[in-house]
Amino acid sequence: MDTCIDRLTNTTNGNLSTSAISYICGQFTDAGYAIDTTYLLFSAYLVFAMQLGFAMLCAGSVRSKNTMNILLTNVLDAAIGSIFYYLFGYAFAFGGPSNGFIGKQFFGLKEIGTIDGFDYSNFLFQWAFAIAAAGITSGSIAERTQFVSYLIYSSFLTGFVYPVVAHWFWAEDGWASPFNTDNLLFGSGAIDFAGSGVVHMVGGLAGLCGAYIEGPRIGRFVVVDGKRRSVVLRGHSATLVVLGTLLLWFGWYGFNPGSFNKIFVSYGTGGTINGQWSGVGRAAVTTTLAGSSAALTTLFGKRFISGHWNVTDVCNGLLGGLAAITSGCSVVDPWAAIICGFVAACVLIGCNILAEKLQYDDPLEAAQLHGGCGIWGLIFTGLFADEKYVIQVYNRKPGTPYGLFMGGGGKLLGAQVIQILVITGWVFVLMGSLFFTLNKIGLLRISEKDEMTGMDLARHGGLAYTYRDDYDTYNNDEVGDRENNGDCV
Incomplete structure (x- = not known):
């Protein structure tokens, strides 16, 4: 508001009274908050719509015999996440002022709502992200x-594991956050x-821990002529x-x-098209191109491999490309996003080949897709982040580190690698220990x-579908025979 008063005073050459200037700037500031809050709430609704996509x-x-189960888990990811993120998660993630490791307010x-930028709309937006992480794990x-x-x-996951990671890299006082100007x-x-990440x-990675510890589904790998296939x-x-997939893309x-x-932030002195609104548009374009590039690469790559x-x-x-561009969508050019999607598809195909060999x-390739392509996305940002975008988005001065391939x-690439290592260690230790314990006490599989x-x-007391044909016979022996033959029930 002080900037508004200074500009308006200079523009009018002192012809407006101080009270009139203060009133005009106050109305302008209130309108700015309203615009930003509306934008953030709309974005939160879009992110929540991704739960339907998941x-x-x-x-x-x-397989159809497990449809009711997986749908219920997706619903409860949102419901459970709401309570635990409300009680603990948001505080651990963004409760500042705090230390570099974990939040301690809210x-x-x-x-x-007592600190600028931390209100109900911000909570809702961040909650939608927390339940998305839980939804990824359920697929594995x-x-x-x-x-x-x-x-x-x-x-x-939603109450502690995810929020602490969010604090490290997104909170203003997180130890590795680009917003922590005192300790970058x-x-x-x-x-x-x-x-x-x-x-x-x-x-x-949480899904990787769970799926590895409980082992593959019955019939997923069978012994044929003495070899496991x-x-x-x-x-x-x-x-x-x-x-x-299309619902997720939309979200x-x-x-x-x-x-x-x-969105109501100018990058200049006013009267310019170069503002946060242009960054928002660029992020949407890079997101689109990365997903599209990955989809096409997968189409032809799998055609070559499988015919x-x-x-x-x-x-x-497509989803692998979207997961990869998520890290750098705001700080790269559209042409770089196409490269991001191309490599993400190759990473996903390679991870799937490795997973099969191991x-x-x-069932959803979630660890390969979100874990593998997420890792590539962080590396991609360290390689292709453009200096001018980093300065604009993160309010930096010229000379700030940016992408290696961009000069x-x-x-920045070193910081990205550190992020990969600490997230991997944190998730493996905590979620690995949890799933291991659940398995030992007989609560996992x-x-x-x-x-x-x-x-x-x-x-769950019944099927998700009301019909039953000859193929959907749920006699245990018959189902077991079909499973062992690799048929889908």
């Missing part, structure tokens, strides 16, 4: 996990604008996979551009009989 993607990617939203451990385990890990890591902090790596257990609905326009938090044009593979490739089973040296029958009938 639900549809997960449902289509599992538990239960107490005193929320689908079709074989006890329901109580979902409740436990979702509470722990390598002079730059780690740039993870919308969460390739904070959201996607955390969710993907991979059997594809296809999801039951490509229609739901495509619907979920990503809140996820990435919305992470500016504010088929596979829509579900293309959907996963006999790792992830900015290796400091369902019984073999229930898994063969299907979780909908065994644990």
Whole structure:
């Protein structure tokens, strides 16, 4: 507001009274807050719509006998995340002033709104991110996990594991945050604008821990002629996979551009088109191009490998590109986003080949997609971040570290690598310990009989679909034979 008063005083040459100038600037400031709050709330609604996308993607990617189970877990990810992020998560993530490791204000939203930038709209936006991380994890451990385990890990992930990582890289006093101007890591902090690491790596690596500890689904890898071979257990609905993918793509326009938090910010002295609104538009464009590039690369890459044009593979490739660009969407040019998507698709294909060789089973490729492509996204930002965008978005002075390939040296890339290492260690230690403990006390994996029958009938009282044809016979012996033959039930 002080800047507004100075500008208006100079413009009018003192012809307006001080009270009139203060009133005009006050109205202008109130309008700015209203515009920014409306923009942030709209973005939060878009990000929350991604939960519907996750639900549809997960449902289509599992066999029909487990549809009810996976849909329920997606609903409860949001519900559980709401309570635990309200009680603890938001405080651990953004409760400042605090130390570099963890926040310590705003538990239960107490005193929320007393500090500029921390109000109910900011909580809602950040909550939508927290439940997205939990939704990623549920896909990795689908079709074989006890329901109580979902409740436990979702509470722990949204209430503590994810928020602490968010504090490190997004809070103004986080030890590696680019907003912490008093203690920048390598002079730059780690740039993870919308969460390739904070959201996607955390969710993907948590899922990796769970899926590895409980092992593959029955029938996923079988012994043939003395050799253990991979059997594809296809999801039951490509229609739901495509619907979920497009819903996620739509929601990503809140996820990435919305992470500016504010739109009513000028990068100049006024009267210019160069403001935060232009950065928002650029983030939307880079998001679009990265996802599209990844989809096309996957289309032709999988056609070369398997000989088929596979829509579900293309959907996963698209999502891999979107996960990768999430880190640098605001600080790279559109041409760089195309490179990001191309490499992300290659990373996903490579991770899937490696997972099959290691006999790792992830029904939604969530660890490969969100974990692998999230890691690439952080590295990509360290290579391609443009100096002028870093200065604008993070309010830096000329000379700040930026992308290695753009002439900015290796400091930013070093900070990105540090982020990858600490997130990996944090998630593996905490979530690995949790899943290991659940497995030891018998709360992680369902019984073999229930898994063969299907979780909908065994644990949820009925099927997700009202019809039953000859193929959907749920006799245990028959289902077991089909599972062992690699058929989809």
